[in-house]
Amino acid sequence: MSLLNFPKPRNRLHLAFALLGAVLVAFIAWPLLRTLLAASPTALWRTWQESEVSAAILLTFGASAAATGLALFLGIPLAYVLARADFPGKALVEAVVDIPVVVPHSAAGIALLMVFGRQTFLGKLFGAIGIHFVSAVPGIVIAMLFVSLAFLVNAARDGFRAVDTRLEAVARTLGASPWETFWQITFPLAWRSILSGIIMMWARGLSEFGAVVILAYHPTVAPVLIFTRFESYGLAYAQPVAALVILISLGVFFVLRWVGRDARH
Amino acid sequence: MRGIDGQSLRLEHLSVQAGNFRLSDLTLEVAAGEYFILLGPTGAGKTVLLETIAGLHQPRAGRVLLGGEDVTAAPPETRRVGVVYQHHALFPHMTVAENVAFGLTLQRQPRWRRALPWLGRAALRREAHHPEVAAALEMLHIAYLAERFPTHLSGGERQRVALARALVIRPRLLLLDEPLSALDPQHREVLRSELRRLHAELGTTVVHVTHDFEEAVALGDRIAVLHAGRVEQVGPPEAVFRRPASRFVAEFVGMRNIFAAEAEPGNGRAAVLRLGGLAVAAVAAQRGAVHFAVRPEDIVLARHALDSSLRNVFQGRVTEIERRGALAYVTVAVPAPAGEPLPFVAAVTTPSLENLDLRVGESVWLGFKASAVHVF
Numbered sequence: 001m002s003l004l005n006f007p008k009p010r011n012r013l014h015l016a017f018a019l020l021g022a023v024l025v026a027f028i029a030w031p032l033l034r035t036l037l038a039a040s041p042t043a044l045w046r047t048w049q050e051s052e053v054s055a056a057i058l059l060t061f062g063a064s065a066a067a068t069g070l071a072l073f074l075g076i077p078l079a080y081v082l083a084r085a086d087f088p089g090k091a092l093v094e095a096v097v098d099i100p101v102v103v104p105h106s107a108a109g110i111a112l113l114m115v116f117g118r119q120t121f122l123g124k125l126f127g128a129i130g131i132h133f134v135s136a137v138p139g140i141v142i143a144m145l146f147v148s149l150a151f152l153v154n155a156a157r158d159g160f161r162a163v164d165t166r167l168e169a170v171a172r173t174l175g176a177s178p179w180e181t182f183w184q185i186t187f188p189l190a191w192r193s194i195l196s197g198i199i200m201m202w203a204r205g206l207s208e209f210g211a212v213v214i215l216a217y218h219p220t221v222a223p224v225l226i227f228t229r230f231e232s233y234g235l236a237y238a239q240p241v242a243a244l245v246i247l248i249s250l251g252v253f254f255v256l257r258w259v260g261r262d263a264r265h
Numbered sequence: 266m267r268g269i270d271g272q273s274l275r276l277e278h279l280s281v282q283a284g285n286f287r288l289s290d291l292t293l294e295v296a297a298g299e300y301f302i303l304l305g306p307t308g309a310g311k312t313v314l315l316e317t318i319a320g321l322h323q324p325r326a327g328r329v330l331l332g333g334e335d336v337t338a339a340p341p342e343t344r345r346v347g348v349v350y351q352h353h354a355l356f357p358h359m360t361v362a363e364n365v366a367f368g369l370t371l372q373r374q375p376r377w378r379r380a381l382p383w384l385g386r387a388a389l390r391r392e393a394h395h396p397e398v399a400a401a402l403e404m405l406h407i408a409y410l411a412e413r414f415p416t417h418l419s420g421g422e423r424q425r426v427a428l429a430r431a432l433v434i435r436p437r438l439l440l441l442d443e444p445l446s447a448l449d450p451q452h453r454e455v456l457r458s459e460l461r462r463l464h465a466e467l468g469t470t471v472v473h474v475t476h477d478f479e480e481a482v483a484l485g486d487r488i489a490v491l492h493a494g495r496v497e498q499v500g501p502p503e504a505v506f507r508r509p510a511s512r513f514v515a516e517f518v519g520m521r522n523i524f525a526a527e528a529e530p531g532n533g534r535a536a537v538l539r540l541g542g543l544a545v546a547a548v549a550a551q552r553g554a555v556h557f558a559v560r561p562e563d564i565v566l567a568r569h570a571l572d573s574s575l576r577n578v579f580q581g582r583v584t585e586i587e588r589r590g591a592l593a594y595v596t597v598a599v600p601a602p603a604g605e606p607l608p609f610v611a612a613v614t615t616p617s618l619e620n621l622d623l624r625v626g627e628s629v630w631l632g633f634k635a636s637a638v639h640v641f
Contacts, residue, residue: 166354169321172341173348174368174434184367188358 032246039243047240053225057245060222061252063137064205067144068152068198075153076194080182082153083160097154100147108146109214116142116215139215144205151204152197159193160186199256206249271470272332272437273297274318279327283313288494291327295472295487300464302481303474304505305491306517311474314491315440318472319346331437347431351443353423355415361426362393362411365401368434401429404463421452425459432467441473445480457483478518482506482556483641490514502556522559522609528552528640535635541601546576549640556641563637564611566595567630568621575632583625584608586618593618597631 009015039047047053082094100108116133117123123133133139163186171181187194209223217224222245230238274295281288288310295301303311316322318329320341328337336344356364370392392398393411402408405425415423424444431439444460445453461484464471475481481488482502489499490513498510506523509515526538528551538545538557547557565571571578581599593613598606609631613621623629 164354166350166352167356169316169319169341170348170350170354170430171356171367172321173319173344173346174430175342175345175371176367177340177342180371185356189356 035243039240056220056222056225063140064202066141067205068202071149071152079153079156080160082157097150101150105210109211135216135218143211143215144208147211148201148204152201155197156194159190163189269435269467269469271298275330277328280325281317286310298468300471300486302485302488304481304488315442320344345437347436347439349427349431349441349444353427363389365430366392366398401433405429420448439469439471479641528555541604543601546635547638548636558639561610561612564633566611571630571632576635578632583627
């Protein structure tokens with residue numbers, strides 16, 4: 001009966017703000033619900049069985065996970081350095097990490113193409129070992145990495161910053177090397193922040209369209225598939241795919257949130 | 266828990282810089298098994314000095330010797346120097362037993378395993394049941410807390426866990442950074458006697474940093490007074506408060522009547538403090554070797570034998586009169602049957618000094634209430 005226990009607004013300010021806020025929440029929830037409810041479960045199931053759709057969704061989730069994995073490997077060290085060290089140019093480094101968030105993502109795609117394109121130095125270098133970026137999965141991964149790594153790096157940095165350096169100091173005096181201190185003390189204590197960064201980054205990668213479409217129109221990721229279906233066949237054909245992607249994203253999002261909550265002590 | 270062979274500490278011409286704080290050319294010697302106090306006002310750089318001794322901070326110049334061995338360049342994990350911070354710094358993601366087991370686990374695990382996350386957790390859970398962990402918890406009377414997490418503990422309990430965690434690695438040297446300052450007065454008192462007991466039982470060398478003079482006197486074998494990055498004076502507590510080496514030390518220590526005495530039971534809550542054949546009545550629960558202090562404002566002076574409602578009345582001779590504005594400080598030497606005369610300082614207002622018409626060398630009576638005697 002929680003609806004009956006709903007607290008009364010304390011004054012008119014609270015009431016006004018609550019109403020304004022409700023408009024925004026409805027603005028987000030309504031279109032999502034509308035899309036989900038427009039498709040029957042059987043229609044969603046039929047859509048999933050189209051090999052083009054399921055391949056695109058699996059590719060999207062997989063490529064985003066790969067981008068997140070890369071960011072963990074390279075971004076956790078960066079986050080730790082930003083949290084613990086002071087060096088000239090630190091503000092610049094922090095700004096560089098944040099820039100992809102504010103650059104239009106199609107522009108980010110162009111920028112990546114300038115460095116990882118077929119005729120570029122890096123493009124040729126990776127090409128020599130069989131890794132191609134243009135119209136290939138690695139291109140999708142780096143596009144996702146580029147536009148979403150700030151979420152992970154910033155969350156991890158804030159997590160590390162919140163760990164008292166005296167805990168690390170005590171661990172050292174008890175016989176732990178710097179590596180051991182990091183793995184036994186700092187990392188576990190920052191883990192909740194890192195996990196929320198992982199979720200945010202992974203979710204952001206899933207939804208990437210602009211940068212991905214410039215580097216790799218094919219193979220098709222889910223956001224690109226929705227766009228091409230809409231362009232070629234119209235709303236009725238794009239909507240079930242959109243509903244499916246929203247549904248799966250929400251599901252995974254809630255599961256990860258729940259796991260993260262459980263990890264709290 | 267077995268005894269710990271504390272080792273000597275020697276700082277040679279040590280210079281430390283951290284932020285805008287500087288410590289220059291510091292030389293100190295702490296004997297093996299000694300309880301050494303670094304006393305100084307907040308901001309005197311005591312924490313940085315401790316962290317330098319522990320190896321967490323590199324000195325700009327000078328050497329740190331532990332048991333005669335030069336450890337200046339050695340990383341902290343190889344020094345076996347235990348540290349307890351003011352705010353305990355317990356690992357919040359580990360139980361009390363796991364916190365205490367942390368150092369032992371590291372000693373017992375193969376290197377490759379120690380650097381892996383979470384693989385170490387299982388080992389930590391195993392080592393939490395190690396007899397030495399149990400002994401350390403027992404020694405600090407916190408065995409019943411073993412399975413709890415630090416967030417559910419009181420300040421005093423946390424500090425006990427931090428002590429157990431530092432002691433279980435059998436440190437060559439134990440560094441305490443304001444270990445009692447965050448506690449309420451009642452717990453502070455209890456943990457203070459606990460520290461004294463631990464030191465007596467284990468024989469570890471202790472360097473204890475504090476800004477609390479009383480704490481320094483109650484615990485220290487010797488005290489070093491730090492000021493503005495320099496050592497102003499080093500010596501036993503009595504020497505520091507009897508013969509301050511500088512104006513700063515005198516002011517920091519304050520003009521107080523502090524004496525060492527033997528406390529014996531008196532009537533009810535009362536105690537009798539014996540020193541040099543004199544007996545001073547006090548209201549205190551402590552027994553044995555203690556210090557006591559009487560504030561100069563609490564001492565009454567008179568030309569003739571005092572009203573008997575004051576429990577402590579002595580006759581002495583005026584040795585010094587120092588006028589400071591509206592107050593005058595009169596030093597009275599009270600002869601002790603077995604020992605040196607005891608110098609008491611009384612604060613009187615200038616008009617009453619004139620009423621008394623006191624001169625140096627004259628005989629005078631002084632008195633103070635048993636409740637004005639502060640025992641520590």
